[in-house]
Amino acid sequence: MSRLARTDRPYDVVLFGATGFVGTLTAEYLAAHAPEGLRWAIAGRSERRLEELRDRLPAGSAIGVLRADAADPASLRDLARQARVVATTVGPYASHGEELVAACADSGADYLDLCGEPEFVDLVYVRHDTRARESGARLVHACGFDSVPHDLGVYFTVGQLPEGVPLTVDGFVRADAAFSGGTFASALGQFGRPGRVRAAARDRARHEPRLMGRRVSAPTGAPRFADEVGAWALPLPTLDPQIVRRSARALERYGPDFRYRHYAAVRHLPVAVGGAAAVGALAAAAQLPPARRWLSGRLKPGEGPSAERRARSWFSVRFVGEGGGRQVFTEVAGGDPGYDETAKMFAESALSLALDDLPETAGQVTTAVAMADALIGRLRAAGLTFRVAASRRSESRLTTRI
DSSP states (O other): OOSGGGTTSSEEEEEETTTSHHHHHHHHHHHHHSOTTOOEEEEESOHHHHHHHHHHSTTGGGSEEEEOOTTOHHHHHHHHHTEEEEEEOOOOHHHHTHHHHHHHHHHTOEEEEOOOOHHHHHHHHHHHHHHHHHHTOEEEOOOBTTBHHHHHHHHHHHTTSOSSSOEEEEEEEEEEOOOOHHHHHHHHHHHTOHHHHHHHHHHHHHHSOOOOSOEEEOOOOOOEEETTTTEEEEEOOSSHHHHHHHHHHHOGGGOSEEEEEEEEEESSHHHHHHHHHHHHHHHHHTTSHHHHHHHHTTSOTTOOOOHHHHHTOEEEEEEEEEETTEEEEEEEEESOTTTHHHHHHHHHHHHHHHHSOOOOOOEEEOHHHHTHHHHHHHHHHTTOEEEEESOHHHHHHHHHHO
16 A cells, blocks of 8 residues: 555644553654644543543644553554554553554554564564565564664764764763653563563574674673763663664665664763662563562553643753764763653654655564654754764763763
8 A cells, every 4th residue: 555545644743641640741742843734643541541632732622632551452453544643652562562563554554653663673574574564564663762863963973973984882871861651561561570581682683684794783882981971881681773774775875884773871980870770670580470560550541640740841962973983972862861852752663654745664573663854853953952962072072060
């Protein structure tokens, strides 16, 4: 099904899970920033709650309401047939996401989510990438803090380096923010099923075509003190480096031999040691069902911090890129990563898929492959920082201030 054949669908964008915490923030962002004439709708299980949300939004009468349930495949197929782009916040995705992906892949609707779950992303590739390529659907995962700043930040950094030479990029993440309930639930799910995560990764590796004539890697770096950013660097066990690696595999601009490493940047050693111990303890506890159940009750999906706490939150991702005898420092930065900025990134990704003149792609693709410069432009206009530092010395001064 061609993209032109989808323009007669009732809605350009449908937001599924709109009454959840991040879903509501995304709906509010779309209501405030969607261009005139955008045909969009909110969707979820409760028609009453959807109508209450619509009534609170500016110009809410023009927003559609669609009832759909992640446990009802027929309702998801109906939803996908009505939309050019379906954006879903309903997770954990390994438990609640696959039927909607299947519906979008079959109907040719573009799909995007906030998934940070490697197992789900790998399963979707194996089971639905081929069908999505046939229908023309773009399946774009990780369109929030996982993994837009990192994927587009590396893309932006590569653009400052010479072409046709081996390139290396290291990313260093700093943030002051609260976890979302959905992120916490997804992390617990992944920590609690390491065997399934590894099995999904192996299955994907068997199905992925071999990269010919180029090398791309995203190894787990060792903990170290990183002079280039003046902080302790701890490897981050997130989806982000996998997303970056897939962008690099797809785009020749990343050069003949590309390597990316992903770290948390922590200024003080005791904090770094404590953080590593906390992650290890969480991963160990998630292996035990009683402990996992207790932890899952501490912060539930759909819950989140107050507007005042979010207003104090921030993130910064610094990148150090090298290649062809040149070294560059770049930064992607913004406000509250888990909620406000995630809603912004998610909404702008949906608008970009629906409205922008983008490369012809289909199947499971990353934000850098599907939207790249168009989405960077949107996010800059929306207040996120994408910048190049003048030199190592100026970067050091900036790190000290922050």
